[in-house]
Amino acid sequence: MDNIEQNVAVLRKLRDMLMRQREKFSSYLRLLECEGETIEKGDSERLLAQVEMEQSIIAEIFTLKKVIAPLESLYQACYPAGTEATIPRLKSALSEMGAEILAHNGRNRQKLRERMEDMRREITSLRTWPKTSSSYVEVTPGLIDIST
Numbered sequence: 143m144d145n146i147e148q149n150v151a152v153l154r155k156l157r158d159m160l161m162r163q164r165e166k167f168s169s170y171l172r173l174l175e176c177e178g179e180t181i182e183k184g185d186s187e188r189l190l191a192q193v194e195m196e197q198s199i200i201a202e203i204f205t206l207k208k209v210i211a212p213l214e215s216l217y218q219a220c221y222p223a224g225t226e227a228t229i230p231r232l233k234s235a236l237s238e239m240g241a242e243i244l245a246h247n248g249r250n251r252q253k254l255r256e257r258m259e260d261m262r263r264e265i266t267s268l269r270t271w272p273k274t275s276s277s278y279v280e281v282t283p284g285l286i287d288i289s290t
Contacts, residue, residue: 149220153229156213160232163206170199176245181253228275 173196178191217229 152216159210166203
């Protein structure tokens with residue numbers, strides 16, 4: 143009976159960790175949506191805060207992956223035939239969310255590149271403003287007397 147209880151405990155722990163990872167993926171997706179809007183608005187302070195939050199979420203996801211890896215090994219040992227159905231469904235959902243995150247992140251990077259290019263053009267246009275004529279005439283010296 144201990145072996146069955148141990149298998150169930152491994153299954154529950156792995157499922158809980160995968161559910162937590164799914165929640166982190168979901169919050170990461172929401173953050174990416176907000177980042178996209180922030181990039182379009184050009185709010186650099188808010189974007190900085192969101193990037194810091196993003197780094198925190200990514201760190202938590204990697205920490206969860208480190209915990210999940212050994213649990214998956216135990217799960218494979220406990221259920222070699224794959225008789226349990228919830229874990230494969232959760233892993234499939236996580237894979238889909240991961241693909242969605244990559245796509246959304248790519249769109250945000252493209253928006254950011256476009257925004258940065260717009261800013262470069264704006265800065266360049268500021269540098270090349272037409273000079274107004276001055277009321278002072280610029281005189282260039284012709285000869286300099288160095289004998290005195």
